[in-house]
Amino acid sequence: MVSAQLLPAFSGYGIELEYMIVDRERLSVLPIADRLLHRLAGRDVAEVQRRRATWSNEIVLHQIELKNTEPEPAIESLSRLFQREIRYINEQLACCGARLMPSAMHPWMNPRLETKLWPHDNAEIYRTYDRIFDCKRHGWSNLQSMHLNLPFIDDAEFAGLHAAIRLVLPILPALAASSPLAEGKPTGFLDTRMNNYLTHQIRIPSTMGKVIPETIASRAAYQTHILMPMYHEIAVLDAEGILQHEWLNVRGAVARFVRNAIEIRVIDVQECPQADLAIAAVVRDIVHALYDQRTASRADQQAIGTDALVKILQDCIRDAEQASITDSVYLRLMGFPKQHCEARELWAHLMTALAKPETLQHWHDALAVMLERGPLARRIMCALGSETNQKKMQRVYHALCDCLQEGQLFQGVG
Numbered sequence: 001m002v003s004a005q006l007l008p009a010f011s012g013y014g015i016e017l018e019y020m021i022v023d024r025e026r027l028s029v030l031p032i033a034d035r036l037l038h039r040l041a042g043r044d045v046a047e048v049q050r051r052r053a054t055w056s057n058e059i060v061l062h063q064i065e066l067k068n069t070e071p072e073p074a075i076e077s078l079s080r081l082f083q084r085e086i087r088y089i090n091e092q093l094a095c096c097g098a099r100l101m102p103s104a105m106h107p108w109m110n111p112r113l114e115t116k117l118w119p120h121d122n123a124e125i126y127r128t129y130d131r132i133f134d135c136k137r138h139g140w141s142n143l144q145s146m147h148l149n150l151p152f153i154d155d156a157e158f159a160g161l162h163a164a165i166r167l168v169l170p171i172l173p174a175l176a177a178s179s180p181l182a183e184g185k186p187t188g189f190l191d192t193r194m195n196n197y198l199t200h201q202i203r204i205p206s207t208m209g210k211v212i213p214e215t216i217a218s219r220a221a222y223q224t225h226i227l228m229p230m231y232h233e234i235a236v237l238d239a240e241g242i243l244q245h246e247w248l249n250v251r252g253a254v255a256r257f258v259r260n261a262i263e264i265r266v267i268d269v270q271e272c273p274q275a276d277l278a279i280a281a282v283v284r285d286i287v288h289a290l291y292d293q294r295t296a297s298r299a300d301q302q303a304i305g306t307d308a309l310v311k312i313l314q315d316c317i318r319d320a321e322q323a324s325i326t327d328s329v330y331l332r333l334m335g336f337p338k339q340h341c342e343a344r345e346l347w348a349h350l351m352t353a354l355a356k357p358e359t360l361q362h363w364h365d366a367l368a369v370m371l372e373r374g375p376l377a378r379r380i381m382c383a384l385g386s387e388t389n390q391k392k393m394q395r396v397y398h399a400l401c402d403c404l405q406e407g408q409l410f411q412g413v414g
Helices: 033-041 075-094 123-133 155-176 192-197 219-234 273-291 298-303 306-322 328-333 343-354 357-362 364-373 376-384 390-406
Strands: 014-023 047-050 053-057 063-068 098-101 145-151 253-256 261-268
Touching: 014 075, 014 273, 033 047, 033 053, 033 063, 033 075, 053 075, 063 075, 075 098, 075 273, 075 390, 098 390, 145 155, 145 273, 155 253, 155 261, 155 273, 155 298, 155 306, 155 328, 155 343, 192 261, 192 306, 219 253, 261 273, 273 343, 273 357, 273 364, 306 328, 306 343, 306 376, 343 364, 357 364, 364 376, 376 390
Parallel strands: none
Antiparallel strands: 014 063, 014 098, 014 145, 047 053, 053 063, 145 261, 253 261
């Protein structure tokens, strides 16, 4: 069991899920997020609160975000909530001949031709992003992720939580990759979203570092070594300070001091909330266990080099659960008893050794599919087989849309 004395006060969790609005038949992107929010609210808005759930705009008009309005004490409570909201949204979209599409990237969208930025509230922010980083490309307008927010109270909790999350980040694509296609063909990466993410803000390198964050032990150090350098660097292109906020930081895990949480950004959206929240729950447990120093001391966790973690992340982005992990220092920190393994072996070990039995029981079906059949990206490729033509892709992604609507797991058989 995890020590209540050592764990930080995890008072609540925040989950953000992004979905694309697509044509109901052709599945091409539809830039109507503003119309959808207007329909929900009865007026032009950028956000609609429906008690425990909130829908809001994203940088592009074909995308919408779903999140819990307030931190929730149990991730398990969110699955039914999100599923109910998705069905309601699909009902509202039906009159426009549209529906929501899951997975982390649209498989044949051409972002150069099809991107339309949000033109309403905060449009100046989005125009500035586009001017500096060019948002009409993969990594900006064609991506969907789950953000998992884990809270902390003070510097001691922040340092321990940051160290634990930093260790888990590299292997998240092995469990959560769901983007094997772009512009109508396989890319060679199971997590193409993350492969694009690695460089999407590289014009201002300090805003993303090496994606795996540096070891940081306090809020003051974070301000000094991460936030202030990126504000200084971007000021040459953003003299008005439009983007000079903590959300400009796009490392794989970022501090959100405005709500005292660390936000994990390395998780692809899955086929339905049951799968998304299964991943969130097991990540929560493993982060808790690492925070509790059950496999290694905090000093040892913080000492591992960023480059070593980046190497593992890149391998998992490419090969997902089949990635070979040969860094014995990393494996020792994770409590794995051998010198090398595939990422799926490590995940199986972590779930057995560190996840709570009640978590494994509650999310058994979803986790079993991921461990036995691979992440969603692997199952998508299995369903496609040797065919990646438009007709076959449409059939597979229609099935994914149906999974999202019905809350079902995608098995991936051809």
